[in-house]
Amino acid sequence: MVKKSVHEINRKIEDGSVNVVTAEEMVTIVEELGVEEAAKEVDVVTTGTFGAMCSSGLMLNLGHSEPPIKIQKIWFNNVEAYSGLAAVDAYLGAAQISDTRGIQYGGAHVIEDLLRGKEIDVHATSYGTDCYPRKVLDTIITLEDLNEAILLNPRNAYQKYAAATNSSKRILNTYMGELLPSFGNVTYSGAGVLSPLSNDPNYETVGTGTRIFMGGAQGYVIGNGTQHSPSSGFGTLMLKGNLKEMNPDYLRAASFTGYGATLYMGIGIPIPILNEKLAAATAVRDEDIVTTIQDYAVGSRDKPVIRKVNYAELRSGSVQINGKDVPTSSLSSFKNARTIANELKEWVKDGKFFVSMPVERLCAEGFAKPMKETQAVPLVKDVMSSFIVTIKRDQTVQDAAKKIWENSFNHLAVTSDTGELVGILTAWDISKAVAENCFDSVESVMTKKVLTCAPNEPVDLAARRLDRYGVSAMPVIDAHRQVLGIITSDNISKLLARRY
Amino acid sequence: MKIKITIPTDRIHNPIISESIVETGILINIMVANIDSTYGELIADVNDLKFDKIKNALESRGAIVSILDQPIHRDEEECINCGACISVCPMNVYSFDNSWSVLVDEKKCIQCGVCIKMCPHGALKLGE
Ligand code: SF4
Ligand code: SF4
Numbered sequence: 001m002v003k004k005s006v007h008e009i010n011r012k013i014e015d016g017s018v019n020v021v022t023a024e025e026m027v028t029i030v031e032e033l034g035v036e037e038a039a040k041e042v043d044v045v046t047t048g049t050f051g052a053m054c055s056s057g058l059m060l061n062l063g064h065s066e067p068p069i070k071i072q073k074i075w076f077n078n079v080e081a082y083s084g085l086a087a088v089d090a091y092l093g094a095a096q097i098s099d100t101r102g103i104q105y106g107g108a109h110v111i112e113d114l115l116r117g118k119e120i121d122v123h124a125t126s127y128g129t130d131c132y133p134r135k136v137l138d139t140i141i142t143l144e145d146l147n148e149a150i151l152l153n154p155r156n157a158y159q160k161y162a163a164a165t166n167s168s169k170r171i172l173n174t175y176m177g178e179l180l181p182s183f184g185n186v187t188y189s190g191a192g193v194l195s196p197l198s199n200d201p202n203y204e205t206v207g208t209g210t211r212i213f214m215g216g217a218q219g220y221v222i223g224n225g226t227q228h229s230p231s232s233g234f235g236t237l238m239l240k241g242n243l244k245e246m247n248p249d250y251l252r253a254a255s256f257t258g259y260g261a262t263l264y265m266g267i268g269i270p271i272p273i274l275n276e277k278l279a280a281a282t283a284v285r286d287e288d289i290v291t292t293i294q295d296y297a298v299g300s301r302d303k304p305v306i307r308k309v310n311y312a313e314l315r316s317g318s319v320q321i322n323g324k325d326v327p328t329s330s331l332s333s334f335k336n337a338r339t340i341a342n343e344l345k346e347w348v349k350d351g352k353f354f355v356s357m358p359v360e361r362l363c364a365e366g367f368a369k370p371m372k373e374t375q376a377v378p379l380v381k382d383v384m385s386s387f388i389v390t391i392k393r394d395q396t397v398q399d400a401a402k403k404i405w406e407n408s409f410n411h412l413a414v415t416s417d418t419g420e421l422v423g424i425l426t427a428w429d430i431s432k433a434v435a436e437n438c439f440d441s442v443e444s445v446m447t448k449k450v451l452t453c454a455p456n457e458p459v460d461l462a463a464r465r466l467d468r469y470g471v472s473a474m475p476v477i478d479a480h481r482q483v484l485g486i487i488t489s490d491n492i493s494k495l496l497a498r499r500y
Numbered sequence: 501m502k503i504k505i506t507i508p509t510d511r512i513h514n515p516i517i518s519e520s521i522v523e524t525g526i527l528i529n530i531m532v533a534n535i536d537s538t539y540g541e542l543i544a545d546v547n548d549l550k551f552d553k554i555k556n557a558l559e560s561r562g563a564i565v566s567i568l569d570q571p572i573h574r575d576e577e578e579c580i581n582c583g584a585c586i587s588v589c590p591m592n593v594y595s596f597d598n599s600w601s602v603l604v605d606e607k608k609c610i611q612c613g614v615c616i617k618m619c620p621h622g623a624l625k626l627g628e
Contacts, residue, residue, distance in 0.1 A: 050580070052620065177584050178618040185587035252580055254620035262620070264580060317586070317596070329587035331620065333580045335600040 002039040002276055006357045009043045009272050013351055020044040020270075020348045022341040023194050023282055030283035039279035044348050044355055047199050048213070048268040048340030049191040051332025052254060054175070055155035055226065056094040056263045058111050058243060061147040062122070064088055065139075070132035074124040075099065076110045083124070087132060091152070094253075094263035106261020108253035111151075114143045115248050149243040151215065155225035157267045159197035159235040160291045163188035163314060163328075165306055165321065168297035173258025177331055179296055183306075183321045186293055186328045191337035192286040192311030196269035197235045199282045205271050206237070207358025213268030213344045214239055216247030218353065221269075223360075229368040237362075239267070250340065266336060268344040272355040286312035293319070299461050301370060380462050381455035383495050384476045384485040390415050393422055393443040397433050400425055400442050413475045413483045414446045420481040424450045452477050455484055463492045501548050502531075502568040502610055503555075507540035511562035517542070520557035526550045531610055532590065543568065543610045570627055571609035572616075578623035585615040585624065 012018035019042050021029060026045045030038045062071075070087040073080065078100045081092035094108040114120060124137040143149055165186045166172045166179035173179075176187045192198070200206045210221040219241025228236045250266030273279050289311045294303040309319055315334070318325045347353035389403050390413045400412055404427050414423040423446035433445040451474045453462045466474060466489055473488040507516055512535070521528065529545040546554055555565045572593065581602045586594040591608045594615070616624045 051582075173617070177620065178588055178614070180588060187584065187587065252621060255622065256620050257617040264620075327587035329585070329618075330583040333582045333600075335581040338600065 002036060002279075004043070004272070004274050006272050006274070006355055009274075010354045012043055013348055013354055016349075016351060018043045018348060020046060020345045022338070022345055023047045023199050023271075023284075024338065024341070026279075026282045027193060027285050030279060035276045035280045035283070038283070039273055039276045042273050042279065044345075045199065045271045045273060045278075045282040046268060046341045046344040046348065047191075047196040047271065048194050048266070048337040048342075048344065049157055049196060049332065050250070050266045050336035050340060051189050051191070051264060052175070052256075052262045053153060053156045053265045054095045054262045056111075056151060056153040056265060057107065058092045058094075058114075059148070059150045059152045060090055060092065062088040062090070062141070063145075063147050065134060065137055067134045068132045069124060069126050069134035069137050070129060071124040071137070072126045074122065076107075076120050076122055077105070077113070078121070078123075079105070079107050079110050081107070095261055097261055103258075103260040104255055106253070106255065108261045108263035109255075111243065111263060112248060112251060112253040114146075114149065115243060115246055115251060117142060117144075143244060146244075151219070151239070151241045151243050151246075152222075153225075153239045153265065155227055155236045156239050156265055157196050157225070157237045157269070158190065159201070159233055160195060160289055160311075161189045161234075162291050162303075163293045163309060164296050165293050165326065166297050167295050167306075172296050173256070174296050175256055175259045175262070176296065177256060177329065183324065183326050186314070186319055186321070186326050187331055188291075188311075188314045188328060189331045190289075190291075190311065191332060191334060192289055192315060193284065194334070194337045194341050195289065196267060197237070198284055198289050200269075200271050200278070201233070201235075201281060201284075202277075203230070203235065203358075203362040203364050204278060204281075205274070205355075205357065206269055207361040209356060209359035210269065211354070211356045212239070212270070213266070213340060213347070213353075214241035214246070215243070215266055216250040216343075217241050217245035221358070224362045227368040228362070229366070230362070230364050231367050234368075235362065237267075250336070264333075266340050268340040270344055270348060270353070270355050272357075286310060286315055293321070299464070378459045378495055379455065380453050380457045380459055380476055380487055381484070383459055383491045384455070384487040385491065386485040388413050388475065388483055388486045390419075390483055391425065391442055392417065393446070394441050396441060397430060397439050397445060401430050404430065411473050411475075411486060412442075413486070414442055415483060419483070421450065421452065421475055421477050421483050422446075423448045424475065450475060453487060454478070459487075459492060459495060462487055463489075466492070501551060502543060502545055503528075503551065504566050504568055504611070505540075505542040505544060505558060506564040506566075507535070507542075508562060508564070509538050512538065512540055514561065516558060516561045516563050519561060520554060520563075524550075524553050524557045526554045526557075528554060532612060543612065568609075568611045571606035571611065572604065573625050574604050575623045575625070578621045579619075580621055580623075582620070584618050584620060588614050588618045590614065 071083045074083045081090040083090040096107040098105040164176035225236025252264040292305045412425040425446040532543040
């Protein structure tokens with residue numbers, strides 16, 4: 001039985017005799033020496049990760065202006081921060097987007113610009129009080145001018161993350177990057193063998209108070225992260241670190257096309273090897289860390305799982321889906337994760353960084369709950385018009401024109417003899433047929449590729465589809481392609497008007 | 501060399517490519533083709549010496565032909581070596597080396613632009 005204390009390890013760090021290895025190196029050491037010898041030999045194992053962590057943000061204090069202001073609303077380079085705190089405190093979320101530049105520039109970019117020493121425009125407003133008379137404030141600041149600039153990240157360093165793919169026929173732009181149609185690629189995130197929490201899955205040494213590497217500085221774990229879900233293997237951490245001490249090599253703003261801004265954080269956590277159990281845990285390999293590949297074509301909270309997959313497969317460059325080799329892309333940087341684990345290793349070796357025991361352990365059981373919703377999500381069938389005029393595909397264009405005119409309805413659903421939807425015909429299609437002097441059957445002039453939706457789909461998904469394809473209406477059909485009704489942008493705006 | 505052939509809407513119903521190939525007897529290797537009823541864009545490889553001739557044949561039929569000589573450019577400062585670009589590139593321009601740095605094989609690039617939207621760090625650009 002090997003038993004060491006953090007105190008003993010820190011003494012070794014102090015006198016320079018400590019043996020530190022990275023989590024990658026630990027795999028071979030345990031393979032060669034066995035768990036017991038490895039636990040004796042190795043004192044600290046360093047981990048690292050460098051990836052998109054949207055749930056990050058900067059808590060800052062501006063100092064008081066003259067005359068003073070109690071800031072109610074505040075913008076940094078046109079990115080709004082939360083200031084419902086005392087007079088000149090604000091919290092700038094990494095994923096907040098610019099009012100003027102949109103998703104190209106967000107809170108994360110302001111944070112990186114601050115770190116790079118750039119000047120930031122500040123605009124703030126208030127209602128004015130006897131003690132804080134000022135109502136408007138405009139100034140320019142740099143990182144140095146702030147009293148405090150503390151990164152307070154509610155959810156970082158996911159233990160592992162589900163990979164993403166796309167079964168649909170169109171490109172999806174998501175926070176998992178660009179997903180090509182028909183399972184064209186798989187994207188994933190996480191450092192696998194180097195992942196901090198995967199190397200201490202029982203949270204024996206990583207907990208509240210643990211000193212860590214954060215953005216190139218020393219930071220701290222301040223508790224479990226939000227949405228911490230240890231029983232499903234998706235633990236998360238809440239972190240704190242001083243931006244003023246950080247280094248832009250380990251903190252980068254990013255923007256995902258069609259999704260928004262996010263912050264890439266470099267995090268490294270040292271794991272003191274106090275016993276064999278920890279030596280065994282830190283020998284975790286890519287192939288031992290299993291996650292799922294989910295289908296992002298389904299715009300729902302519970303996305304269908306396409307298959308299970310481990311990080312060795314993901315990192316090999318391709319994975320099999322339905323017998324086909326599908327290329328993979330990592331969104332996090334393994335190279336930087338390795339650099340971080342090595343940098344942290346040097347810090348410990350050089351006596352610049354001491355390991356710590358948590359003052360309180362993270363909870364190691366439980367799941368994150370889904371949201372409680374008290375209002376039923378409106379479904380397509382709740383708002384659709386069940387009145388829809390249909391026409392058979394072999395009827396004439398004149399018949400169609402007559403139907404449109406009689407019903408003053410802009411869309412005709414074209415059906416087969418058995419009533420299945422085969423196309424859609426609009427007043428515009430008819431004008432075109434007339435203009436081109438082509439008066440054949442309805443079938444020859446209708447639009448064959450019809451966007452449709454199902455009666456039980458949430459209205460928000462149908463609305464998103466109308467938006468995307470720039471159409472004003474979609475027939476609602478059942479599983480047998482029988483037409484049940486039509487949903488129009490009008491139906492949707494009426495619903496939204498009720499909701500807001 | 502790699503060339504881009506754009507076929508404008510008013511010519512899309514004519515067999516421009518086939519006619520040009522039959523007329524000149526020059527073979528082109530079509531690598532990407534995006535053609536629908538309104539617009540056509542093809543990327544093809546053609547022998548350098550035969551470029552002028554096929555270009556004339558295509559342009560006399562209303563196509564627009566340009567040489568693709570500025571492959572994708574990566575800003576090394578912005579790039580974090582994530583590898584997000586790897587799986588979306590149809591030509592396998594990107595790959596990891598054994599230290600997990602991303603390598604760019606510009607020669608293979610056909611300037612389709614897909615990777616630009618994928619890069620979360622805005623490190624990729626065309627036309628520079
Ligand atoms: S533009 Fe990008 S995606 Fe397209 S071929 Fe070049 S490198 Fe590949
Ligand atoms: S996606 Fe962008 S940041 Fe990532 S490796 Fe490719 S060029 Fe570099």
